[in-house]
Amino acid sequence: MITIIELIKNTFNDNNITEKTTPNDVDEWDSLGHIMLIQTIEEKFKISFEIEELLEFDSVKDIINAINNKIT
């Protein structure tokens, strides 16, 4: 199964993404890129984020933690 980090790498076509990466570090990760990423994640992992949760995502690590909290 594809890991979350691989999914994010594929979404932005950037192999340098790590847990510490933030949207400011990736050119493609603007507001539209962010929307695309969240939609991909929700579809892939069959989860749904609340509005407040989406506003807390400041890094890849935050996204990984939020997904893990929903699927475990």
Added chain:
Amino acid sequence: MELIKEEIEHNLADFYLSFKDVAHVNFEKNNYIYNIHNNINNWPSFVLTKNYNSSFSDIFGATKTIKNLSKNWILESDFVSKNKIEIKNNKLFPIKNWVGMFLEINSVIPENEINEFTIEKLSSINIDECIALINTVNFNKKILYKELFIDKINEPNFNFFIGKYKNEITSTCIIYNNNKTNGLYFVCTKKTHQNKGFGSLLIKKSINYLIKKGESKFILHATKMGNNIYKKIGFKTYSKLIIFTKI
């Protein structure tokens, strides 16, 4: 509290409207919908609900009359909490949150001096460097242009401050006066100089400059990152806003 919220938003509206041909504003339905369209930074079509009894579809209905409505919307968080389903059904996606803050003060704020840090007013000599700094720090892309600001440098209601450390520009802060309040805009610090107190000291010195000229009311919209700095200076939160973009 409602009056202070209005003062915060009016300053923002006046600030964007002061840039000719790049913004327009609409007040709809007895002032409860407030809409700004600005092309400066592609932020907001700005919608605030001052009457929580209004329905979400009322807002969409009212704003349909506004031409060139951009895709971005700002809604107050209390309103968002009550209208989550409609927001989702209308495919609005949250991308950023702000808090509207206010400070009323009559005596200067104590400054913790940093050696070799000075502030000065922006001049046409260093405007390119400042615009580049704001674009890099705030927007990650080049979307502010010096043509927007070049005429503002000498306007009395615009105070464009820059902070220098060892003669290098490290931080910027524009304070705009709309004859009621003073709004802080484009407050940013160069990434290599963040978390060292340069931004905070520039804000204090800029505010103090205006306090000494008799000003006492200051407003701003803070991101999560800047929120604590402003609280330490004495700003209090009066509104919570979320920017949505229409998918």
